[in-house]
């Protein structure tokens with residue numbers, strides 16, 4: 001555990017291009033002379049490819065940029081996790097470039113199972129995924145991408161420790177990429193096709209977000225942790241409340257948060273649909289964190305910029321937010337969110353009554369702490385302080401207790417400092433530095449069967465049905481790691497560690513004192529296993545990218561067919577989805593992750609979590625002849641019959657992750673349109689990039705007028721695609737059975753560039769075409 005990181009020598013390549021950004025910001029000031037800018041705007045605008053075109057073109061000369069302008073951005077870097085990197089790289093490869101245009105990194109974290117503990121699970125997962133890791137590593141070496149091998153850690157933790165920096169703008173192929181906002185970066189979760197834009201130096205498009213201010217007042221103390229800020233906010237704003245917004249934290253309360261605590265808050269901004277979240281450069285926490293992670297020179301530059309005339313790293317005094325929420329940290333309570341949706345938020349003091357009122361299980365089987373969201377040194381030391389108290393009283397956790405370190409740096413440090421020993425002595429199981437149970441890669445060994453209702457508590461960020469163990473009946477309650485740890489000792493959902501006691505064998509009772517911890521290790525971070533360091537980012541064109549033509553896990557991508565030179569006709573409704581439809585619903589994770597690089601094989605899971613409004617059953621639809629099928633089976637049948645189709649859905653279609661497979665798979669199977677009441681931002685963009693047209697109902701009530709197998713043709717869509725992509729279109733629906741025709745007005749909302757994607761068949765088709773011309 002040498003305390004000097006071998007990656008420290010690489011700090012220059014990890015420093016945002018500050019002089020260039022400051023120059024660009026000056027140019028933006030000249031274009032928008034009287035405008036006070038928020039922090040998010042400063043960083044975004046200083047990354048514009050052509051500020052004049054983006055800010056003044058089509059926006060009343062700059063008067064109404066937010067929600068209107070299309071920003072064409074040049075991000076500084078790209079990070080990819082192993083599951084989504086496969087498709088991103090397959091797409092990048094088809095563009096034929098020798099190296100990536102911006103620095104990039106690959107992190108092997110999603111495909112590692114949590115079952116028996118890191119020592120067993122990691123080698124098993126490496127053996128089981130060797131083919132994919134070989135592909136990723138060979139592509140990384142060929143194109144000069146830093147490759148973080150399995151076991152090195154979870155993407156967002158590695159990014160925070162190595163790449164995030166105040167003023168940076170980056171894209172990540174994972175929806176929790178905004179984690180880096182905790183260190184003052186604009187970091188946005190995207191699909192692989194968007195990442196390819198940055199990797200090939202094409203400007204990446206973003207509709208200028210609105211900015212929601214969250215003013216923090218007061219100070220955190222006792223049981224309340226940074227996680228509670230976002231758990232409470234999710235309850236206030238709901239899973240749709242952040243859509244189209246960047247959440248910008250500010251106010252005096254910011255100073256009481258650690259850098260990693262800010263990252264936790266930004267990480268879970270994804271749960272309210274925000275484009276991203278960001279904290280201002282906060283010297284009291286950011287400088288020590290940058291120093292501890294071997295980036296003192298970045299800290300020095302950030303300090304200089306913060307005292308300079310432009311101050312790229314904080315909002316202008318008097319900058320306006322589109323709206324604002326105030327949270328007083330001194331009055332905040334711990335919260336518990338769930339089950340099944342991250343915005344069902346209950347203050348701890350009301351949780352017992354809520355458990356009773358809803359007849360949720362009174363006991364729970366597992367408490368899981370760590371993950372990309374909550375495995376900082378502060379989190380681990382605070383949890384360990386509780387474990388130590390309980391151990392001294394002679395208690396063991398009643399629920400199974402799992403710890404997932406976010407990175408090798410964290411694991412090695414808490415191991416050196418004796419925390420791991422406390423966890424393990426208490427009976428906790430330390431899992432690999434990877435996603436594991438957070439992404440359905442949890443082989444439970446406690447006898448809970450699929451379909452059995454049960455509860456778990458996690459310090460993770462997401463809790464859709466089936467997310468952790470593949471069992472849709474597992475109720476995942478999200479809380480701070482401190483709360484999960486303390487509650488695991490009672491094993492009861494109605495236990496309030498702030499007020500309740502646990503009986504001891506000697507007849508006395510035990511009550512936890514509030515957790516206490518330290519933000520950063522006094523002896524510095526340990527480096528840990530040298531095998532978990534990344535490969536250097538040097539391109540070597542002589543490397544052959546490893547793809548076996550016989551593979552069932554990797555397949556070279558075939559281009560999709562272009563849009564016809566006329567309106568679409570003869571489409572059929574494959575499924576009318578009822579209720580929530582997340583990207584997990586459309587493309588399930590867990591065991592399917594292994595087919596991420598093989599489009600035909602992973603398409604076997606398409607929409608298997610969807611409830612059909614016609615049959616009222618999960619993954620059950622009917623063909624024209626009345627025969628019953630699973631959704632992917634009917635889609636495959638229709639594909640083989642050259643029968644194109646559409647999906648009809650309700651609100652926030654595609655919420656959840658940045659998983660582009662949720663767009664690619666339907667497209668591959670023959671989907672041309674998704675018609676929904678509303679869309680989640682990342683998924684809507686992904687659909688457009690893959691050549692699927694997202695349309696919204698002009699009148700939501702028309703949802704009721706469509707059903708499975710109805711025949712649909714568009715009127716005016718081709719015309720709208722020719723004219724820039726915005727406007728009303730009609731769907732003429734011939735009802736299956738009666739043959740009656742109904743007309744459904746719908747809205748199309750594409751940018752001119754996106755029209756190009758749709759017409760070419762996909763964004764990649766267009767890029768490849770441009771590359772050849």
Ligand code: F3S
Pocket residue numbers: 109110154155156174176371372373434435438439460461462
């Ligand atoms: Fe991994 Fe879960 Fe985070 S899947 S990236 S640990 S949200």
